[in-house]
Amino acid sequence: MLPENRLAVLLDHVKQSQINTCLYHTAASSPSLYCDHLCDRRNFPSEFALELSDLGGEVWSVRFSHDGTRLAACGSREHVKIWDTQTFTVTHVLPNHGGDGVGDIAWSPDDSMIMTCSFDKYARLWDTTTGTLIKTLRKFTEPVSGCVWAADSRSFVLGSLDKVHGLCTFNVYDDEIIEWNKKHRVQDLCGSPDERLLVVVDDLQNIHVYDANTRELEYDLELKARPTSVSISQDSRHLLVNKQDGEAQLIDLTTRNSVHKFLGHTGGEFLIRSAFGGANESFVMSGSEDGNILIWHKNIGAAVERLPGHQPRCNAVVWNPTDPCMLASCGDDGRIKIWTSKARSVELRARHLRGSNGWRSTGDDS
Known part of the structure; x- marks a missing residue:
């Protein structure tokens, strides 16, 4: 006899197989079994829609909030800006980060707070509703490189280039600090969504994978070229590594084997961020030293888009998690560019124009 729910499982496998092979997958809904699934390339976000150029200097990182309603950016200037994603008007300016700029930002899982990681060796926690500073974390001896939040938004791990205090856990609501006591610099870090692993890139050619609960080392990965940034897929299965040699690599965190190598962009001495994204997280993407944006299909490994993004360098590209x-x-070049489909770009420009003029209709909230 067939196991219970076997037919439903098989049908789900068929649907997932169609998603996995759809080259321009943008459909949020589940595929129909009445016909072969194929998304229209015209709906893919390859059309330049808007330019936000009021940050006032080089832009090093952009991050959407988890609910997709806001976008934050930081760079060589001492302030961080937040826009709403309906009209792309500025909602908050987070000031006074020192003269060397802000290297990265991290939204809390509930989007109520944002951490700014600065080259002035401080990390600062902000209220994203009011734009006010909640607290300034202790001064490190080197710049703060990144932040990984706990799922309950009550604690976070900070990474720093400080070799003595490279990894530290802080709480939002008290002053407790837990030292991880790891003797390497932290250039970038990320956490698995299941909160099991914390992955760290040092300033050499090593990736360190830690148990996020015990803080013990699970294993090390030594690469042939220096890694610059890391991120983990939403199913906590795959690690995406960007490297200085212009190669992005997808690694299975369980088997520790390389699954795909993504080529076509160029690396260099500076940190360029890659990321997962798209419907069903079907794609990986990266900025490039030559200014282009590269998008690859995660499961097939093929490059699907090369967008002329920025000059001289594209530092990061991110997908809206809900769009x-x-x-x-x-x-x-100091610019933030918003990309969408050709049909939607017209609507987005119109909303932005109304928002920049200070006028919004009730229909803009729908």
Whole structure:
């Protein structure tokens, strides 16, 4: 006899197989079994829609909030800006980060707070509703490189280039500090969504994978070229590594084997961020030293888009987590670019124009 729910499981496998092979997958809904699934390339976010150029200097990182309603950006200036993603008007300016700029930002899982990681060796916690400073974390001896939040938004791990205090856990509501006592610098870090692993990139050619609960080392990975940034897929299965040699690599965190190598972009001495994204997280993407934006299909490994993004360098590109048809990119040209489909770009420009004029209709909230 067939096991219980076997038919439903098989049908789900068929649907997932169609998603996995859809080259321009943008459909948020489940595929129909009445016909072969194929998304129209015209709905893919490859159309330049808007430019946000009021950050006032090089832009090093952009991050959408988890609910997709806001976008934050940081760079060589001492302030961080937050826009709403309906009209892309500025909602908050977070000031006074020192003269060397802000390297990265991290939204709390509930989007009520944001951490700014600065080159002035401080990390600062902000209220994203009011734009006010909640607290300034202790001063490190080197710049703060990144932040990983706990799922309950009550604690976080900070990474720093400080070799003595490279990893520290802080609480939001008290002053407790837990030292991880790891003797390497932290250039970038990320946490698995299941909160089991914390992955750290040092300033050499090593990736360190830690148990996030015990803080013990699980294993090390030594690469042939220096890694610059890391991120983990939503199913906590795959690690995406960007490297200085212009190669992005997908690694299975369980088997520790390389699954795919993504080529076509160029690396260099500076940190360029890659990321997962799209409907069903079907894609990986990266900025590039030559200014282009590269998008690859995660399961097939094929490059699907090369967008002329920024000059001289595209530092990061991110997908809106709740909108499969919206990307944001940033570069050393001081610009933040919003990308969407050709049809939606007209609507987005119109909303932005109304918002910048200070006028919003009730229909803009729908």
